[in-house]
Amino acid sequence: MTDRQRFRDVMGGRTPDRLPMLDEGIREEVLVAWRTQGLPRDTDLRPRFGLTRHTEIAPSFDLRPALSRWPTTRADLDSLECSLDPRDPARLPDGGFEGLRSRRHSDDVLLLRVYRGFFLSLGVDGWSRFAEVALQVADDPAFVRRVMAVHGRFAARLAERILREVEVEAAIFSEPIGDPHRPLLSPKAFREVVLPAYGPILEVLTRHGVANRVLRTYTDVSAFLPDLLARGINVLWIAETDSPAVDYLALRRTYGNDLGLIGGIPMRALYEGPEAIRREIDRLVPPLLAGGRYLPLAAGRVREDLPFRHYVAYRHMLEKAAGSVYRYRCRSHRNC
Secondary structure, three states, X not given: OOHHHHHHHHHOOOOOOOOXXXXXXXXXXXXXHHHOOOOOOOOOHHHHHOOEOEEEEOOOOOOOOOOOOOOOOOOHHHHHHHHOOOOOHHHOOOOHHHHHXXXXXXXXXXXXXXXXXXXXXXXXXXXXXXXXXXXXXXXXHHHHHHHHHHHHHHHHHHHHHHHOOOOOOEEEEEEOOEOOOOEOOOHHHHHHHHHHHHHHHHHHHHHOOXXXXXXXXXXXXXXXXXXXXXXXXXXXXXXXXXXXXXOHHHHHHHHHHHOEEEEOEOHHHHHHOHHHHHHHHHHHHHHHHHHOOEEOOEOOOOOOOOOHXXXXXXXXXXXXXXXXXXXXXXXXXOOO
């Protein structure tokens, strides 16, 4: 069984022979810091910790060319559409179509980014532009919805081009829509202004058999989940937040395994050390794994100030907890 099939089995509610263990995408500067703490040079962390290699296919959603000003009238939408041409070869990941085709037989779990998020789509890169968008949403939500419809159609056509060349295990809708504690839109605004843009993308994913539709966000989107599930988003991956309001156990009690989950292990525990790591893994991982459709992972990026010994303890404890649950589940399922 390949890691790609294991990922699909877990997210499909089935029990593979073992759990795929995603990595955190550890950057070189982290490895440099850890080498001063005992990590041997040229060590590959994946075989050391039994990690599953995953690749994110990341097309470009940038405006090409950039607009001199953001759309404020219907006439401006033509310029926006010209800057969002899905046929532009520069939008494809490195290697273009040949690079995509070369991944058809890859052992990596393949994740396709299909959407960059509401605020990033509207060019929010600071307070000034955020204030403009917030006023537009309040004063003319119908116009903002038309702008987002342009982005949605563009993202769908771009995803279509990529999915003609390669199968993926999941599609990622990125939605950095708030701070670690709360979103910056109301549920009503999200439902009426943001979610319609997902529609064309979801239609493409359905046509190409992409069953796992992941919302990766950096805030507490609990209030949005009923609408997201109704639209067809069926996996939540909350990253870069330790908000106490975001508790995967509470989400599982509310939604069962209709909502798949990735992540959830608080980063603060990794910084506090082995005792805190053990407490959080024991609290979260066994019940979530027992319910299915869960991939355990730290809820944030591993940075160079995290002690290497803490990361080693986290990985060993996670492997032990996952192994214990999966040995029991495999004894209970004939497909293992």
